[in-house]
Amino acid sequence: MKKIGIIGGGAMGSGIAQVFAQKGHSVALYDTNQEALNRSKQNLAKTFEKLVAKEKYTEDQAKEIQENIEYVSDLVAFAEVDLMIEAIVENLEIKQTVFKQVEEIVSDTCILASNTSSLSIASIASACTKPERVIGIHFFNPAPLMALVEIIPAVQTQEGLAEEIKTLIQSVGKLPVITKDTPGFIVNRVARPFYGEAIRILEEGIADTETIDFAMTSLGGFRMGPFELMDFIGHDVNYRVTESVFEAFFYDPRFKPSFSQKRLFEAGYYGRKSGRGFYNYAEGIEKKAPSQDQALLEKIYNRILVMLINEAADALFLNIASKEDLDTAMTKGVNYPKGLLKWADEYGIENVKNDLDELYNHYHEDRYRLSPIIRNMVKNNQTFY
Ligand SMILES: NC(=O)c1ccc[n+]([C@@H]2O[C@H](COP(=O)([O-])OP(=O)(O)OC[C@H]3O[C@@H](n4cnc5c(N)ncnc54)[C@H](O)[C@@H]3O)[C@@H](O)[C@H]2O)c1
Numbered sequence: 001m002k003k004i005g006i007i008g009g010g011a012m013g014s015g016i017a018q019v020f021a022q023k024g025h026s027v028a029l030y031d032t033n034q035e036a037l038n039r040s041k042q043n044l045a046k047t048f049e050k051l052v053a054k055e056k057y058t059e060d061q062a063k064e065i066q067e068n069i070e071y072v073s074d075l076v077a078f079a080e081v082d083l084m085i086e087a088i089v090e091n092l093e094i095k096q097t098v099f100k101q102v103e104e105i106v107s108d109t110c111i112l113a114s115n116t117s118s119l120s121i122a123s124i125a126s127a128c129t130k131p132e133r134v135i136g137i138h139f140f141n142p143a144p145l146m147a148l149v150e151i152i153p154a155v156q157t158q159e160g161l162a163e164e165i166k167t168l169i170q171s172v173g174k175l176p177v178i179t180k181d182t183p184g185f186i187v188n189r190v191a192r193p194f195y196g197e198a199i200r201i202l203e204e205g206i207a208d209t210e211t212i213d214f215a216m217t218s219l220g221g222f223r224m225g226p227f228e229l230m231d232f233i234g235h236d237v238n239y240r241v242t243e244s245v246f247e248a249f250f251y252d253p254r255f256k257p258s259f260s261q262k263r264l265f266e267a268g269y270y271g272r273k274s275g276r277g278f279y280n281y282a283e284g285i286e287k288k289a290p291s292q293d294q295a296l297l298e299k300i301y302n303r304i305l306v307m308l309i310n311e312a313a314d315a316l317f318l319n320i321a322s323k324e325d326l327d328t329a330m331t332k333g334v335n336y337p338k339g340l341l342k343w344a345d346e347y348g349i350e351n352v353k354n355d356l357d358e359l360y361n362h363y364h365e366d367r368y369r370l371s372p373i374i375r376n377m378v379k380n381n382q383t384f385y
Contacts, residue, residue, distance in 0.1 A: 001167065002025055002063060002082040002083055003025065003026050003028070003081045004026070004027045004028070004081060004082070004083050004085065005027075005028045005077070005081035005083070005085070005106070006029045006030065006085050006086075006087060007030050007084065007085070007086045007087065007088055007098060007102065008030075008031060008087035008088035008089075008115075008203060009030070009033075009037050009039075009040040010040075010084060011101075011141060012087040012139060012141060012143060013029060013031070013085075013087035013088075013115075014029070014044065015139065015141070015142050015144050016087060016115065016143045018038045018065075018069075018143070018144045019139075019143055019144055019173075019227065020068075020172060021065050021066070021068035021069045022144070022172075023171065023172040023173065024068065026068050026070070027068055027069045027070065028069075028070050028072050028078060029069055030068070030073070030075055030078070034073055036196060037071045040071065041069075044069070045064060046079060047328075048062040048065065048066060049062075049302075059147055066101075072317045073103050075101065075102060077105065078102060078106050079105055079106065080107075081106060081110055082109070082111065082320075083108060083111045083113065083168070084102055084113065085114075085115055086098060086099065086102075086113065086114045086115060086116075087115040090116060090117065090118060092119050092123055095116065095119065096124060096126075097127075098117070098127070099112060099114075099125075099127045099128050099134070100127050103128050103129060105249065108185070109133075110133070111133050111161065111165070111261065112128065112133055112134045112135075113135050113136065113137040113165070115133070115138055117138065117241070118183070118188070118241065118245070120181055120183075120248075121152050121154035122154040122155050122156060122181055124154075124236070125154045125156045131156035131157075132157060132158040133385050134154060134157060135151065135157050135161055135165060136151065136153075136154070136185070137149060137151055137169070138152060138185055139174075139315040140187070140333050141159065142308075146332070146333065147173075147174055148174070148177065148187070148329060148332035148333035149174045149177075150173065150174045150176075150178075150179050150185045150186055150187065150310030150333070151165050151176050151177065151178045152178075152179055152185055153181065154181045154182070155181065162178050166178065175332050177321060177325035177326075177328050177329050178318055178321065178322075179319045179325065180321070180327075181318055182318075183244070183245050183248030183249055184245045184248075185320050186315065186320065186325065186326060186329035186330075186333070186376070187330065187333040188241055188314060189245065190308065190312045190326065190329070191279070191330070192242065192254075192312045193204070193254075193307035193310075194216075194222075194229075195226050195238065195242065196255070196258065196307075197230075197263075197303060197304045197307045198203070198212050198216070198225075198226035198227065199260050199261060201300055201304075202227075202260065202302065203258065203260055205307050205323065206296075206299075206300070207296060207300055208288065208290075209227040209288065209289075210287055210290040211291040211296065211300070212226060212300050213223060213227050213290070214226065214290035214291075215290075215301045216298065216300070216304060218297065219297055219298065220301050220305060220337070222336065222337065223335055223342065226304070227277075227278040227279065228245075228279070230261070230273030230277065230278065231272050231277035231278055231279055231281075232271060232272055234272075234273055234277075235264045235270045235271055235338070235365055237356045239261050239265040239372035240265075242261070243257050246312055250294055251306070252366075253366045253367045254311075254367050254369075256367065264278070265357065274361070280308075281320050283359075295351060302355055303355070303359065305343065305347065306347070306352050306356050307356075308353075308357040309341070309344040309347065309352050309374075310352070310356055310370060310371050310374065312326050312327075312339075312340035312341055312342065312344075312375050313340075313352075314371035314373070316341065316365070316373060316384075317371050317372060317373035323341050323384055326339070326341060327339020341383065341384040341385070344383075344384055345383040345384050349377045349378055349383060349384075350378050353370060353374050353378045355371040356368060356369075356374070
């Protein structure tokens with residue numbers, strides 16, 4: 001049975017510790033901040049009180065699972081671990097320092113993983129003397145509830161390690177997908193147009209936030225509209241991800257952030273958590289009723305959907321991941337009602353091409369360029385599945 005070492009006892013590290021402990025692994029959870037460790041332990045106790053009350057676990061099982069986690073304030077405990085997962089602050093220099101430190105303690109066969117959302121695994125691995133044992137294992141928040149895990153081998157990662165990790169991740173009840181070490185991996189890359197195109201439609205004055213959200217929930221079946229979702233995630237997080245993906249893609253205009261969101265971020269209007277974002281959450285303020293103009297709603301839904309499909313198709317074109325993994329990532333990582341490539345087949349590959357070409361011909365912006373894979377598929381009368 002593998003022993004897991006986790007560095008960082010915040011939201012992600014604690015959740016990942018729970019995932020492994022629930023499946024019988026012994027876990028060492030390390031944090032430089034003792035308070036974070038105390039909080040992590042207390043939160044887990046509360047979680048299991050609820051799970052026992054709901055009869056998901058017996059008292060004994062809950063006790064055993066909690067005892068599987070050892071909260072440590074010294075890295076020496078990591079001499080015994082088979083896999084280390086780092087989930088500390090999103091800062092390359094700090095992560096590199098921690099990887100260097102940990103490499104001096106762990107065994108030669110210990111695998112070193114990072115849960116980073118936005119840094120390249122290659123850059124983290126480059127700090128290590130044995131970079132071939134470094135890999136990305138990207139859980140989603142909250143880790144115990146979200147099934148998806150992105151596995152990211154770097155250029156340095158030894159052959160076969162991604163498959164080994166995939167088997168381990170499956171054994172703890174998660175759905176792993178393998179993706180190349182490119183900005184945003186799968187989910188944070190492919191999901192960008194859901195936000196970006198919605199904001200663009202707003203900025204052009206085509207519709208208001210309520211109507212755009214309504215189009216995506218009513219016609220698209222998304223659980224939340226783009227503006228509700230951005231307000232929920234928080235513009236501090238969502239804007240920063242957008243900006244970092246844009247920079248990391250060498251400023252590809254497809255990923256260009258918007259001034260509307262940047263200003264919310266600068267104003268501290270982070271969304272729900274600060275009482276104001278695209279919407280005002282102050283008591284007594286009601287949202288406006290969305291437009292019921294079916295033609296308008298369809299125009300919005302179609303435009304955002306084909307932009308999302310184009311992003312997923314382009315990721316397939318560039319061999320970022322398999323078509324199955326691309327679809328799994330979006331349904332299990334961000335709860336899309338359907339995988340985008342499956343959705344493309346249903347929408348019609350030729351319709352995707354025509355809609356995007358129309359946008360491109362109208363705007364003459366690179367943002368609307370059609371992925372060559374779609375054009376080829378239309379020529380050859382193909383579908384994704
Ligand atoms: N929060 C999310 O939605 C989410 C989702 C996926 C991935 N991630 C990634 O996971 C990582 C952690 O995110 P989080 O939201 O759990 O952060 P967090 O702020 O909740 O927790 C970070 C923890 O790391 C500890 N820490 C900081 N520096 C340390 C060091 N040098 N050594 C040991 N411990 C240290 C802090 O004390 C803190 O407890 C980041 O890389 C983030 O990008 C976050």
